[in-house]
Amino acid sequence: MQPTDIEDPNFFHQVVDCQWACPAHTNVPEYIRLISQGKYAEAYMENRQSNVFPGILGRTCDRPCEPACRRGRVDGTPVAICRLKRVAADLAGDVTEMLPKSPAQKNGKRVVCIGAGPASLTVANDLLPLGYDVTIYEASRAGGGLMRTNIPAFRLPEEVLDKEVNAIVNMGATVHYSTPVMSLDVLRQANFDAIFIGSGAPRGKDLELEGRTAGTANIHIGIDWLHSVAFGHTEEIGKRVLVIGVGNTAMDCCRTARRLGGKDVKVVARRPKKYFKASPWELDDAEEEEIEILTNHAPTEFVIEQGRLVGMRFDLLEWNEGATKSNVIDSVLIPCDDVILAIGQENAFDWIERDLGLEFTADNMPIVDGKTMQTTLSGVFMGGDAPWGPKNIIWAVAHGHEAAISIDNYCSGKLVTERPADGQNLISQKMGISEWSYHNDYNPSPRQQMNHVELTKRFQELALEVELGYSAEQTAVEVLRCLNCDVQPIFKASSCIECDACIDVCPVQCLTITSGEGTLDDLRSRLSAPSTKPDEPVYISPLLPQTGRVMVQDENICVHCGLCAERCPTAAWDMERFVLQLSYAGAATMKGGQ
Amino acid sequence: MPSIRKPIIPLAPLPRNDLGLTIRAYEGSMSTLCAGCGHDSITAAIVRAFYELSLPPERIAKLSGIGCSSKTPTYFVSGAHGFNSVHGRMPPIVTGANAANRSSIYIGISGDGDSLSIGAGHFVHAIRRNLNMVYLIENNGVYGLTKGQFSATADIGSASKKGKANETPPIDPVSLALSLGASFVARSFSGDKAQLVPILKAAVEHKGFSMIDVISPCVQFNNHPGSTKSYHYVREHELREIEQEYLPPSIEITANMSVDDLVKVRMHDGSVLAFRSLPNGYDPRDREAAISYVAAARKANEIPTGILYIDEDAADLHDLAGTTETPLVDLEFDQLCPGSAELIRFQEAFR
Numbered sequence: 001m002q003p004t005d006i007e008d009p010n011f012f013h014q015v016v017d018c019q020w021a022c023p024a025h026t027n028v029p030e031y032i033r034l035i036s037q038g039k040y041a042e043a044y045m046e047n048r049q050s051n052v053f054p055g056i057l058g059r060t061c062d063r064p065c066e067p068a069c070r071r072g073r074v075d076g077t078p079v080a081i082c083r084l085k086r087v088a089a090d091l092a093g094d095v096t097e098m099l100p101k102s103p104a105q106k107n108g109k110r111v112v113c114i115g116a117g118p119a120s121l122t123v124a125n126d127l128l129p130l131g132y133d134v135t136i137y138e139a140s141r142a143g144g145g146l147m148r149t150n151i152p153a154f155r156l157p158e159e160v161l162d163k164e165v166n167a168i169v170n171m172g173a174t175v176h177y178s179t180p181v182m183s184l185d186v187l188r189q190a191n192f193d194a195i196f197i198g199s200g201a202p203r204g205k206d207l208e209l210e211g212r213t214a215g216t217a218n219i220h221i222g223i224d225w226l227h228s229v230a231f232g233h234t235e236e237i238g239k240r241v242l243v244i245g246v247g248n249t250a251m252d253c254c255r256t257a258r259r260l261g262g263k264d265v266k267v268v269a270r271r272p273k274k275y276f277k278a279s280p281w282e283l284d285d286a287e288e289e290e291i292e293i294l295t296n297h298a299p300t301e302f303v304i305e306q307g308r309l310v311g312m313r314f315d316l317l318e319w320n321e322g323a324t325k326s327n328v329i330d331s332v333l334i335p336c337d338d339v340i341l342a343i344g345q346e347n348a349f350d351w352i353e354r355d356l357g358l359e360f361t362a363d364n365m366p367i368v369d370g371k372t373m374q375t376t377l378s379g380v381f382m383g384g385d386a387p388w389g390p391k392n393i394i395w396a397v398a399h400g401h402e403a404a405i406s407i408d409n410y411c412s413g414k415l416v417t418e419r420p421a422d423g424q425n426l427i428s429q430k431m432g433i434s435e436w437s438y439h440n441d442y443n444p445s446p447r448q449q450m451n452h453v454e455l456t457k458r459f460q461e462l463a464l465e466v467e468l469g470y471s472a473e474q475t476a477v478e479v480l481r482c483l484n485c486d487v488q489p490i491f492k493a494s495s496c497i498e499c500d501a502c503i504d505v506c507p508v509q510c511l512t513i514t515s516g517e518g519t520l521d522d523l524r525s526r527l528s529a530p531s532t533k534p535d536e537p538v539y540i541s542p543l544l545p546q547t548g549r550v551m552v553q554d555e556n557i558c559v560h561c562g563l564c565a566e567r568c569p570t571a572a573w574d575m576e577r578f579v580l581q582l583s584y585a586g587a588a589t590m591k592g593g594q
Numbered sequence: 595m596p597s598i599r600k601p602i603i604p605l606a607p608l609p610r611n612d613l614g615l616t617i618r619a620y621e622g623s624m625s626t627l628c629a630g631c632g633h634d635s636i637t638a639a640i641v642r643a644f645y646e647l648s649l650p651p652e653r654i655a656k657l658s659g660i661g662c663s664s665k666t667p668t669y670f671v672s673g674a675h676g677f678n679s680v681h682g683r684m685p686p687i688v689t690g691a692n693a694a695n696r697s698s699i700y701i702g703i704s705g706d707g708d709s710l711s712i713g714a715g716h717f718v719h720a721i722r723r724n725l726n727m728v729y730l731i732e733n734n735g736v737y738g739l740t741k742g743q744f745s746a747t748a749d750i751g752s753a754s755k756k757g758k759a760n761e762t763p764p765i766d767p768v769s770l771a772l773s774l775g776a777s778f779v780a781r782s783f784s785g786d787k788a789q790l791v792p793i794l795k796a797a798v799e800h801k802g803f804s805m806i807d808v809i810s811p812c813v814q815f816n817n818h819p820g821s822t823k824s825y826h827y828v829r830e831h832e833l834r835e836i837e838q839e840y841l842p843p844s845i846e847i848t849a850n851m852s853v854d855d856l857v858k859v860r861m862h863d864g865s866v867l868a869f870r871s872l873p874n875g876y877d878p879r880d881r882e883a884a885i886s887y888v889a890a891a892r893k894a895n896e897i898p899t900g901i902l903y904i905d906e907d908a909a910d911l912h913d914l915a916g917t918t919e920t921p922l923v924d925l926e927f928d929q930l931c932p933g934s935a936e937l938i939r940f941q942e943a944f945r
Binding site: 073074075434435436440441442444497498499500501503504505507508529532546547557559561562563566567568569570 | 595596597598600601602603604605606628629630631632634635637638784785787811813817825826829
């Protein structure tokens with residue numbers, strides 16, 4: 001077996017499961033430690049560096065980090081990473097002085113962004129400090145994109161949104177609100193050096209069934225309806241509401257309907273619950289607000305009486321195992337006053353002329369390079385929901401960072417494919433004998449539960465935030481649940497005397513000294529604790545000096561407690577903090593730090 | 595001393611032995627020995643062997659004298675009985691405890707100083723009586739607790755940490771035990787659990803005195819070039835010609851397991867000790883052969899390891915004394931102490 005190449009930043013990066021899973025690669029363990037030290041502003045800035053909108057994401061992120069979290073493998077529930085992000089944002093105080101600033105001396109390059117959503121704002125955030133002149137066109141009368149129009153204020157308070165959007169706009173972006181771009185061709189004639197399209201997936205899917213036209217006054221497209229509520233155009237809805245669809249938009253629609261007068265709100269799904277697209281916690285929140293969720297109902301007809309919608313007819317389905325085939329077993333009528341359709345979103349590019357050289361696929365989706373974000377039209381880049389349909393905010397941010405690198409390359413005459421490499425830094429955490437600069441003991445506490453505003457109060461005020469955030473006590477416990485996956489046991493084979501001290505003291509038996517012969521599968525079969533996750537890496541040392549065997553660490557089960565390093569007589573093991581030096585526009589490795 | 599106790603991580607359900615206990619039930623306190631001490635590896639081997647044998651913790655008695663080695667019992671089986679005695683006086687305490695309660699499992703942990711200097715007299719008599727116990731010597735050739743003086747097992751020519759070579763001939767616990775007629779003599783190395791764990795299991799099941807000399811490097815004072823008890827030296831000079839496998843009673847010996855040169859020793863509880871690989875013509879039941887083998891290896895600067903000698907038929911302390919099968923602690927008072935009239939009658943027999 002070849003020893004593991006730990007010079008490659010990807011090796012330790014993949015061990016930090018949360019950071020690896022985060023599209024923007026937020027350094028989660030570091031910001032959690034900063035919170036535990038009471039350094040909220042620093043924790044906020046650590047977040048902002050990679051995910052740009054900590055306050056917003058601390059409430060609304062889809063949290064790809066949490067299912068990946070090592071703690072989930074240990075006791076079944078991940079660290080409340082997202083909740084802690086909100087703690088950092090809520091307690092950060094005034095961070096104005098720490099925010100990046102646009103230099104007085106500009107570089108003379110002009111970039112235009114279409115849409116003021118998270119992708120465009122990230123591009124602006126990355127390019128403004130480099131001296132770019134950034135112009136943004138936004139169709140609505142305020143910035144934020146879907147963060148403003150589709151996420152209800154009871155989940156994301158307006159002031160949190162404004163603060164983080166303004167932090168970027170105030171860096172010096174020129175924003176034209178209420179100015180939809182009607183033609184890419186016309187915009188190109190304005191001679192910008194680069195164009196970024198972050199226009200989202202703004203068109204909600206419709207459901208063409210019998211009665212659709214006749215009932216149109218009471219049939220709403222989910223995202224349009226939420227948009228209308230967000231800007232105060234819609235203030236009420238009928239008492240009996242059906243929401244069709246089970247994604248997160250459906251959850252926002254049903255909960256908003258409860259606040260606008262809906263008493264009997266039902267969410268209706270075609271498929272069984274385990275196939276729902278909504279995040280589990282959003283489903284829980286909806287159910288807590290007395291919203292009934294009906295499964296196995298396929299809509300067949302809007303029922304109209306005397307020119308008015310009075311209900312919807314559904315086929316009741318029976319699914320096979322795996323929910324690939326269904327039989328209709330009954331037909332049911334559910335009476336209602338209003339229907340909200342939340343069955344998906346589509347992209348809309350009627351403003352992009354098809355003869356400019358920006359190519360589309362057969363399904364009418366633009367062709368965009370997944371790494372550089374460049375379209376087939378030189379100098380035109382795209383990101384967020386626009387190129388590949390609805391994802392979530394954190395993906396839009398990740399796209400924005402990549403697009404900014406491309407735009408910077410493009411404007412400096414470099415190839416967009418010349419991506420700066422990520423770097424790494426490894427810093428020993430040893431403070432003394434058996435003393436570490438991180439909390440290395442395992443804390444057995446369960447995940448802290450979020451406190452919510454009482455149910456009765458919630459429906460009185462539309463914008464009242466439901467989640468109260470963690471208390472100081474909850475925060476103090478939750479931060480200690482983090483296993484500090486970025487603090488890596490690093491092994492120096494040449495110092496090892498094979499005394500077995502590390503192997504004997506390891507609480508999870510993740511260490512093995514064995515022959516380095518044979519394949520990786522052979523080696524895995526010889527580990528002290530059975531290897532259960534073959535996709536998680538093992539760390540294999542060079543040959544040990546005394547017996548020529550190898551030291552193997554099974555990363556899957558290591559809890560980074562540091563006992564191996566404490567019991568090592570020769571300091572062959574050390575606990576070192578891995579810092580991923582992510583590349584951003586303008587510098588090969590702007591990020592670093594101690 | 596580690597900063598934290600070894601935490602219980604609910605990662606995956608740990609396997610359980612026949613008593614329903616996990617291996618964690620056989621652990622003790624965190625070790626306060628130096629990091630990298632061979633004794634800690636021996637502790638881990640004991641934990642593993644006792645767990646795999648499903649020994650009930652409350653039936654185990656762990657005893658020791660004084661020295662680094664004698665701290666070891668604290669670090670395994672918290673639920674066992676323990677006695678940390680005076681320097682070198684562990685064997686008499688075991689003798690007394692065993693006389694009173696023959697049903698317990700006795701393990702005495704000693705060191706080269708505790709057994710072969712101050713406690714040598716007690717050690718040899720415990721062998722002579724064939725006391726039913728596991729007697730484990732954590733042998734590092736040095737007085738670690740008093741900062742590195744040579745002990746009675748330091749080889750001639752072995753250098754101290756400051757470079758001075760030892761000139762006094764050593765006592766070899768294996769040769770000593772063999773010459774005194776010990777019924778179970780083994781040697782192993784703390785850095786080789788694959789060998790030490792089966793030896794420990796056989797030692798527990800052996801009825802009589804099981805002496806295991808475990809070379810256990812002192813990382814602090816005797817792990818330097820020039821030492822003959824360092825990790826490096828032992829690995830270079832270890833002679834692993836004797837390999838044994840401990841087969842618990844539940845495992846049936848099948849035909850395909852018997853190869854021609856396999857020597858099988860049936861132990862008193864029905865388990866079998868199978869010797870797989872032996873030097874040519876070696877029989878671990880032949881004491882004279884063992885003595886000459888050990889002597890020849892010694893001359894060649896080799897350290898033979900494995901179970902070097904075993905006699906399952908030797909009478910132990912209770913056989914020799916003709917005591918009752920029932921442990922004395924379980925006898926009713928009037929049986930244990932039949933009264934003055936019976937004492938007088940007994941004394942009359944000597945007139």
